[in-house]
Amino acid sequence: MIKVALNGYGTIGKRVANAIMLQPDMKLIGIAKTSPNYEAFVAQKMGINIYVPQESVKSFDEAGIKVAGNIEDMVKEADIVVDATPNGVGAQYKELYQKFSKNAIFQGGEKANVADVSFSSLCNYNEAIGKKYIRVVSCNTTALLRTICTLNKLSKVEKVRATIVRRAADPKEVKKGPINALVPDPASVPSHHAKDVNTVLKDLDIITMAVIAPTTYMHMHLLNVTLKSQVSKEDVISQFLNTSRFLLVRGKSKVNSTAEIIEVARDLGRIRNDVPEVVIFEDSIYTKGNEVFLMYAVHQESIVVPENIDAIRASLDLASAEDSIKITNTSLNIGKGYLI
Amino acid sequence: MIKVALNGYGTIGKRVANAIMLQPDMKLIGIAKTSPNYEAFVAQKMGINIYVPQESVKSFDEAGIKVAGNIEDMVKEADIVVDATPNGVGAQYKELYQKFSKNAIFQGGEKANVADVSFSSLCNYNEAIGKKYIRVVSCNTTALLRTICTLNKLSKVEKVRATIVRRAADPKEVKKGPINALVPDPASVPSHHAKDVNTVLKDLDIITMAVIAPTTYMHMHLLNVTLKSQVSKEDVISQFLNTSRFLLVRGKSKVNSTAEIIEVARDLGRIRNDVPEVVIFEDSIYTKGNEVFLMYAVHQESIVVPENIDAIRASLDLASAEDSIKITNTSLNIGKGYLI
Known part of the structure; x- marks a missing residue:
C-alpha cells in the first residue's frame, strides 16, 4: 500500500x-x-x-x-x-x-x-x-487533451481551434464573479490553454480563446479540429462512445444544458454531483471534409x-x-x- | 407493506x-x-x-x-x-x-x-x-410552521413578522428567472405564505413579505417572532438543537452562505446535496424582551x-x-x- x-x-x-x-x-x-x-x-x-x-x-x-x-x-x-x-x-x-x-x-x-x-x-x-x-x-487542459488524444486515434490531429466558455466561480465561492457580464479571459489570443496543451503535445497547432460566463456548473468547450483524413460523424461518435472518461448526451434524453447534466449526476446519486468524464453533446458532433466540430462540458471541480x-x-x-x-x-x- | x-x-x-x-x-x-x-x-x-x-x-x-x-x-x-x-x-x-x-x-x-x-x-x-x-x-410554509411550532414549545407564539427571500429557480431549471433583479413576490402584503401558515395555525397573527433573488440554492427567511414571555438566546438555541429537522450553523465553521451549506451537504455525501432540515444561522438568533429574531435557510427541493x-x-x-x-x-x- x-x-x-x-x-x-x-x-x-x-x-x-x-x-x-x-x-x-x-x-x-x-x-x-x-x-x-x-x-x-x-x-x-x-x-x-x-x-x-x-x-x-x-x-x-x-x-x-x-x-x-x-x-x-x-x-x-x-x-x-x-x-x-x-x-x-x-x-x-x-x-x-x-x-x-x-x-x-x-x-x-x-x-x-x-x-x-x-x-x-x-x-x-x-x-x-x-x-x-x-x-x-488544469481542468480545461485535461479536457482538451483527452479529446484531442482520442480523436488522434481516429486520424492524426493537425490543427485545433477552440473556444472555451469558463464558469465564473465554483458553487461554494461567494466572493468571485462575474455575476452579470461576459469577460474575455484574456482579451489577447491565444489564451494560456493552448500553451498548456503544448506542454504535453509539443508540436500541435492549437489556438484557444476563452471567455468567462456567469455560471458555477461547468465549463463548455466549442471545438473545431482538423484531422489528416476525412472521418464520418458516426466514426467520431463511436470513437468517444468506446473511450472511458467520456460520456455522450443524447438529444432524446432532453439534457440541453450544463444545469441538466449536473441534475442527472444528482439523480444518479453521484457524490457531490461530480462528473469527472468529459460530457459531449452528441448532436453537436459535425464533420465537414477533414474538419470535426463538437461541444462538450467540463466539470471543473472533479475532472482532474x-x-x-x-x-x-x-x-x-x-x-x-x-x-x-x-x-x-x-x-x-x-x-x-x-x-x- | x-x-x-x-x-x-x-x-x-x-x-x-x-x-x-x-x-x-x-x-x-x-x-x-x-x-x-x-x-x-x-x-x-x-x-x-x-x-x-x-x-x-x-x-x-x-x-x-x-x-x-x-x-x-x-x-x-x-x-x-x-x-x-x-x-x-x-x-x-x-x-x-x-x-x-x-x-x-x-x-x-x-x-x-x-x-x-x-x-x-x-x-x-x-x-x-x-x-x-x-x-x-409548500417548502416556505413548511419551514415557517416547523419553526413557529418549535418556538411555541418554549413560549406561546403571539405574532410572526417574516421576510422571505426566495430562490429564483431550481438548479435544473434553465428557462426561469430572474437572473439579474430582485422581484417583490408579490408587491402586495401579506404574501400568500402568511395565509398558508393560517391553514394550519388558524388563529396566528402572521404577516409575510416575499422577494425573489437570483440564486438557485435555497430560500432564506428573516424572522421576527413575538412570544408570550421573555426567553433567552440560549433557550432558543437549545430548543432548536434538541428538535429534529433543524440544523444550526456555527460561526466558527465559516459557513456564511447558502452556497456553503450546499457545499457541506455535498462534502458529507448527501444524495443530490439535499438538506431537508431547516438550517439556522446560530449567530443570527437574537432576543429583545419577548421578541426573537433569527435567519435560516430552506432547501426548496427537499424540505417537504x-x-x-x-x-x-x-x-x-x-x-x-x-x-x-x-x-x-x-x-x-x-x-x-x-x-x-
Whole structure:
C-alpha cells in the first residue's frame, strides 16, 4: 500500500483525498490544511488525519479540530505527496518535498517547470513513468487533451481551434464573479490553454480563446479540429462512445444544458454531483471534409481527480497506463457511453 | 407493506419516490410521468415502474422507455397516492383518486380546499390521522410552521413578522428567472405564505413579505417572532438543537452562505446535496424582551420530503406522530444539532 499525503484540502484536494481512500493500492495518511473552515470539520468527521502549519495549530485548537501534527511530519511519513495547494503555492512547497526526497504530484495552477513532466492519462502516461515530479494539467487542459488524444486515434490531429466558455466561480465561492457580464479571459489570443496543451503535445497547432460566463456548473468547450483524413460523424461518435472518461448526451434524453447534466449526476446519486468524464453533446458532433466540430462540458471541480490518481501510479511506476486507468475508473465508477 | 403510487416525477416527486423506497413499512409500486425526459431515463435505470397517460405511450416507446401501464392502472393498484404533479394539476387528478376511493397526499401548490387538512408534521400530525386527503404545505410554509411550532414549545407564539427571500429557480431549471433583479413576490402584503401558515395555525397573527433573488440554492427567511414571555438566546438555541429537522450553523465553521451549506451537504455525501432540515444561522438568533429574531435557510427541493412520508402514515393511521417522525428521520438520515 502506497502511503499518500494530500497537501491542500479545497475543491481539488478533498476530492483527490476521497479518491485515494477508494484505491486498492493506496492509503491516505492525512491531509494538510491551513485554515479551520467547514472543510476541516468534514475531514475530522470522516476520521482523516489533519496536519497544519505550526502557526495554525492554535486556530485549529480553538475551533475544536484535532491536529495530527505539522505538514513536515506528514510529508516525512508519505511515499508521495499530492499538492493541491492554491495556484503558485505548490512551487513554494516543492522545497519541502525535495528536502525529504519525496515524489510529488502538482496541479495545473503551477507553472509547467515545477515538474519534470506535464501529464494527461490518455496522452502521455508512459512519459511520466518514474518521474519524481509530475504536474497534472488544469481542468480545461485535461479536457482538451483527452479529446484531442482520442480523436488522434481516429486520424492524426493537425490543427485545433477552440473556444472555451469558463464558469465564473465554483458553487461554494461567494466572493468571485462575474455575476452579470461576459469577460474575455484574456482579451489577447491565444489564451494560456493552448500553451498548456503544448506542454504535453509539443508540436500541435492549437489556438484557444476563452471567455468567462456567469455560471458555477461547468465549463463548455466549442471545438473545431482538423484531422489528416476525412472521418464520418458516426466514426467520431463511436470513437468517444468506446473511450472511458467520456460520456455522450443524447438529444432524446432532453439534457440541453450544463444545469441538466449536473441534475442527472444528482439523480444518479453521484457524490457531490461530480462528473469527472468529459460530457459531449452528441448532436453537436459535425464533420465537414477533414474538419470535426463538437461541444462538450467540463466539470471543473472533479475532472482532474482520476488524472491525479493515475499520476501517482505513473510517478512510482506502480502500473501500466492501461492498468492504472482501469483501476482508477472502476474504483471511482467512471464510465463511458451515454450519460443517461 | 403499504403500496404507494407517485403521480408526478419532477423535483419533489423523484425525491419522495426515493424516500418511499427507504421506508420499512412502504413499497413504491410505481411513478407516473407525462414526458420522457432524463428523469424518466433515471427512473428506468433504477428499476422503477413507469406509468404514463394513454396519449404519452407512443413518445415513451420512441424514447426507448418501458411503460408499465397507464396512470389509472397505477392508482388502482395503490393503497395511497402521493400527488406531486405541477401546481393545480393535482386538483384535476383528485377525481381519479376518488373514483377508485384511494387516499391521496397533495402538495402545497394546490389550493388548501383540495384536501381535508393542510399538514405540518411538527404542528398538526394528530389532526391529519385518518384523513383521506392531506395537503403538505409548500417548502416556505413548511419551514415557517416547523419553526413557529418549535418556538411555541418554549413560549406561546403571539405574532410572526417574516421576510422571505426566495430562490429564483431550481438548479435544473434553465428557462426561469430572474437572473439579474430582485422581484417583490408579490408587491402586495401579506404574501400568500402568511395565509398558508393560517391553514394550519388558524388563529396566528402572521404577516409575510416575499422577494425573489437570483440564486438557485435555497430560500432564506428573516424572522421576527413575538412570544408570550421573555426567553433567552440560549433557550432558543437549545430548543432548536434538541428538535429534529433543524440544523444550526456555527460561526466558527465559516459557513456564511447558502452556497456553503450546499457545499457541506455535498462534502458529507448527501444524495443530490439535499438538506431537508431547516438550517439556522446560530449567530443570527437574537432576543429583545419577548421578541426573537433569527435567519435560516430552506432547501426548496427537499424540505417537504419527510413531511410527505409522515402524511402517508397519518392518512392511513399507521403510526403516532412521534413514531412516524422517528422512522422517517432514521430512514432518511435527517439530523438535529449542528450542520458540521
